[in-house]
Amino acid sequence: MMFTLKHLAAVRAVVLIAAASLGSACSTGGDAKQPEQTQVAKGEVARGGWAPAELSEVKGVPIAALRSAVQQRLAGSHPATVGEDAWKHTKNLYARFQQAPLWMSEDGLEKDRAGALTNAVLAASTDAVRIDDYPVAELAQAIADVRNTKQPTAEQLANADVLLTAAYASLGEDLLVGSVDPKSVGQAWHIDAKEENVDSALVRTLSMMPLDKSISAMRPGDEEYAAMQKELTRYRELVAKGGWQPVPAGKPLKRGQTDSPQRLAALRARLQAEGIDVASVPPASPAGSDTGTGARRSAASGSAVFDDGLAAAVAQFQARHGINVDSSLGTETLNSLNVPAAYRLGQIAANLERARWMPRSLGSRYIYVNVPAFHLSAFDAGKPTLEMKVIVGQEYEDKATPVFSDSMEFVVFRPYWNITPDIQAKEIGPKVASNPGYLAENDMEYYKDGGTTRIRQKPGPKNSLGFVKFLFPNDFNIYLHDTPNHELFDKDVRAFSHGCIRVEKPAELAQWVLGWDAAKVDEAMQNGKDNQQIKLPKKIPVYIAYGTTYMRDGQLYFGNDLYHRDDQLVKAIAEGALPSDRAVKALEALKRIATS
Numbered sequence: 001m002m003f004t005l006k007h008l009a010a011v012r013a014v015v016l017i018a019a020a021s022l023g024s025a026c027s028t029g030g031d032a033k034q035p036e037q038t039q040v041a042k043g044e045v046a047r048g049g050w051a052p053a054e055l056s057e058v059k060g061v062p063i064a065a066l067r068s069a070v071q072q073r074l075a076g077s078h079p080a081t082v083g084e085d086a087w088k089h090t091k092n093l094y095a096r097f098q099q100a101p102l103w104m105s106e107d108g109l110e111k112d113r114a115g116a117l118t119n120a121v122l123a124a125s126t127d128a129v130r131i132d133d134y135p136v137a138e139l140a141q142a143i144a145d146v147r148n149t150k151q152p153t154a155e156q157l158a159n160a161d162v163l164l165t166a167a168y169a170s171l172g173e174d175l176l177v178g179s180v181d182p183k184s185v186g187q188a189w190h191i192d193a194k195e196e197n198v199d200s201a202l203v204r205t206l207s208m209m210p211l212d213k214s215i216s217a218m219r220p221g222d223e224e225y226a227a228m229q230k231e232l233t234r235y236r237e238l239v240a241k242g243g244w245q246p247v248p249a250g251k252p253l254k255r256g257q258t259d260s261p262q263r264l265a266a267l268r269a270r271l272q273a274e275g276i277d278v279a280s281v282p283p284a285s286p287a288g289s290d291t292g293t294g295a296r297r298s299a300a301s302g303s304a305v306f307d308d309g310l311a312a313a314v315a316q317f318q319a320r321h322g323i324n325v326d327s328s329l330g331t332e333t334l335n336s337l338n339v340p341a342a343y344r345l346g347q348i349a350a351n352l353e354r355a356r357w358m359p360r361s362l363g364s365r366y367i368y369v370n371v372p373a374f375h376l377s378a379f380d381a382g383k384p385t386l387e388m389k390v391i392v393g394q395e396y397e398d399k400a401t402p403v404f405s406d407s408m409e410f411v412v413f414r415p416y417w418n419i420t421p422d423i424q425a426k427e428i429g430p431k432v433a434s435n436p437g438y439l440a441e442n443d444m445e446y447y448k449d450g451g452t453t454r455i456r457q458k459p460g461p462k463n464s465l466g467f468v469k470f471l472f473p474n475d476f477n478i479y480l481h482d483t484p485n486h487e488l489f490d491k492d493v494r495a496f497s498h499g500c501i502r503v504e505k506p507a508e509l510a511q512w513v514l515g516w517d518a519a520k521v522d523e524a525m526q527n528g529k530d531n532q533q534i535k536l537p538k539k540i541p542v543y544i545a546y547g548t549t550y551m552r553d554g555q556l557y558f559g560n561d562l563y564h565r566d567d568q569l570v571k572a573i574a575e576g577a578l579p580s581d582r583a584v585k586a587l588e589a590l591k592r593i594a595t596s
Helices: 005-022 063-075 084-096 111-127 136-148 154-177 195-207 211-216 223-240 261-273 293-301 308-320 331-337 341-357 421-434 486-490 506-514 518-526 566-572 581-595
Strands: 365-370 375-380 383-393 404-413 444-449 452-457 468-471 495-497 501-503 532-545 549-552 555-558
Touching: 063 084, 063 154, 084 154, 084 195, 111 136, 111 154, 111 211, 111 223, 111 581, 136 154, 136 581, 154 195, 154 211, 154 341, 195 211, 223 341, 223 549, 223 555, 261 308, 261 331, 308 331, 308 555, 341 549, 341 555, 341 566, 375 506, 383 486, 383 506, 404 506, 421 452, 468 506, 495 501, 506 518, 506 532
Parallel strands: 365 532, 383 495
Antiparallel strands: 365 375, 375 383, 383 501, 404 468, 404 532, 444 452, 549 555
């Protein structure tokens, strides 16, 4: 897809105009999530401040004739750029308001409200939604027809009003639940974004004042989403300038090794293009060797040594891209360096879309696991109060960890590991067959489950679940648990489990969910009853998410796409990541008419 500096300038101009009109509409702080899905940001929007005007006529057209024209327009086919869902929401809005025009006053278009909506559509470019899916060109023409005609017809007024409502419904749906169905792009996504709530959210938002802030509050309101929008703009600029050039293939490099000056210069340029500063540092010399003239000459010529500065910069890159950090230029690192900037831009757009798939309210107290980041955060009052590394499911067979949510209900101290029939047949059974002492060596035993003989591992230091597990009953039989293999948390890429999630700080998590002190948790883990189940005072929502780009300490990270879920979504969202020529021209036309 062609995307020139001219197009970038056009999009930026459009967005700047919209931003100036919206003021502080986009939240960059405050609570991490909104109180409820259809709720808007606290303290910004007054409730119940608007209803359709009680009109007898609009620009000389009797209101009965205008209502009839609205009904006729709705009975016709939907505009080519408006999806069936958005058209359904458009019809439902008019039904809710008895077919009254929603954007008109006696003098014609209600300028402030129509302007607030057009500005919101313009600003949606920063969400990477597909502007091509909105009736932007048709809307610009319809507004022009009404404004430039001394005596518009009922049909012209109705067309403008319905197109404004269709644009509003399209934008609202995209901001509330996303523009792509996760099931259509292979996401293994089982978190319901509540499509059935869109109609009520659109009615509520339309009724709140001021409208620009009300519309803005439909998008995710957390700080990370706003930061990702800024990264989208930064990467668009990178792509518009040509992105980055690939690093030539060659031998793997470790600190102090030499290579061609051209290849190392390309590596430096590639790292710097992504904002990673590369200092030229001479390689460390062995004790007793010449650290003077030879080392200075190597640094000055710099060009042929994979020196300390380059190694440190590569380590930064690895840490930010889900690669085991070894400061070396190996195959995996080279392949990641050579992913085109346009694809990275697409990943940012894809993860803005994933954020819109999430419910607006995650609760005031909840647990959030991002699988590609190998990271768990526990939130209180919308703020993270406990964070830790996690180990997730492997990327093959049936071991990939799905995306879903449920509520934690129980903590089990000193649990048995009841081995699933599948694991017993595929893994444990063959080991027992080849080594009769395997069960005893691993603290395992047979037990009866109904009429079936199963294998379980007894509580204790060898137990694969460690000393505690956290249960949130779900269809995938996945839970959080301790592990005896804590050395695995030292690795940067942590996909080793059967789909369940091992946590780095099990005792701290038990304290957090139960409200117990450290001594009480330690006693239960080390000396308590075997398989002791404790019911939580209050259920805690748990979200297992899949975000392959995310913010950490103000820095953009590209997580490990363990389960190869990005490609289809990046392709589906491409027109939002890089607006088409047609969309850019339509935005320019709408900008002109909206600001005239």
